[in-house]
Amino acid sequence: MRLSSSTRKRSRNQRVSNPRQRKQQHLLDVKVRARKATQHRNRRVLMSKIVLAAAVCSGSVFGARVAMRRFFFENPDYRLAMIDVQTDGSLLRDQVLRAANLREGENIFRVNLAQVHRVLQQLPQVDEVEVVRKLPGEIDIRIVERKPIAWITGEKEISDPFQSDVAFLIDARGVLMKERKLLPEYLGLPLITGCTNESLEPGKIVQSVEAKAALELLRLSAASFMQTRFQIREIDLSKGYCLVVTDKNHTRVTVGFDQLEKQMQRLEQFLVYADDSKREIETVNLLVQRNIPVTFMKPPAEVINDTIDPEETPRIMKAIPVHPPAPASGKGKSAPTAPGKNQNGPQPFSLQKQNSEKKERIGNGQ
Secondary structure: OHHHHHHHHHHHHOOOOOHHHHHHHHHHHHHHHHHHHHHHHHHHHHHHHHHHHHHHHHHHHHHHHHHHHHHHHOOHHHEOOEEEEEEOOOOOHHHHHHHHOOOOOOEHHHOOHHHHHHHHHOOOOEEEEEEEEEOOOEEEEEEEEOOEEEEEEOOOOOOOOOOOOOEEEEEOOOEEEOOOOOOHHHHHOOEEEOOOOOOOOOOOEOOOHHHHHHHHHHHHOOOHHHHHHOOEEEEEOOOOOOEEEEEOOOOEEEEOOOOHHHHHHHHHHHHHHHHHOOOOEEEEEOOOOOOOOEEEOOOHHHHHHHHHOOOOOOOOOOOOOOOOOOOOOOOOOOOOOOOOOOOOOOOOHHHHHHHHHHHHHHHOOO
8 A cells, every 4th residue: 555655645746747748738838938929920010011001191191281271261362252143033242242251352272162162052033053163262152043923822712912921933933032122023923823722931942832833834825826815913812622814905805724724725726816806805714625615805996985985874655546536516515535544644745745735835926
């Protein structure tokens, strides 16, 4: 037992590997340490390169910004000296500059052209905008304004749209406008009344069926023949189911919302017929597809004659008895009266005439 225990203790203290194995293990430890050292060294080199690149980039950006600020943004040669505004409508230069927040004297590179374009495009009067920067100190603004084709209001009747606060100008796309400077040609534009199905505000696009139908009708009436023969002066939308159109000759045409082109073709046929017959249409109802009711105005000569020589009041004729009464034969006897008549009643027309003539002769001394 003792020998076995000592032998066991020596076996614990003895090396497991032989010299060859220990040498191989030492070589492996050296390779692992060398690989780790290489990895650490590569990481330090990579980090140093990244830091160097960041420093170079930062320096480049900082230098570029300083150069840009010195040579462009703070250079007095690039000061905005002129702002050229051209428009084909009633917009004023001060209105455009105030809306775009532009003023002369600031640096031309500090002006955001995209923002200026966006702000001006939102004006109700503006249809198209072009903003161009011209170095060293000029900005050109070209504006194409909307062309109004009619007045529109929610009132059923309006005397002067120029002086009304509830009347707005409207273009072919349905955009509402309220211009400060009114041109003389706006006075002759058609008037659309009775638009009560939506609120009217500047810059808003009309969405009601009635208003869109009225705009389409104005577009169709601008054809070659209709433009000269049927010039629309007013379109009434108050009925809600149709359009009542009045032209310059006071012809009233009732038009439906659907198939406007076909209705205008039928109206054109009626106008051609009226021109051939030298008559003027007073009313026509195009809602009816067959047997369309049409009324014509009186000829001018007949209207003038009725005004100068009005019709006389017809004379009421009294009845004359077939057998006139016989004259009286003597005193105390009276002439027989007509049957059914009282002796003291009214006398016939012929007898009244004879009595009046007799009184006239007596008055003349005959």
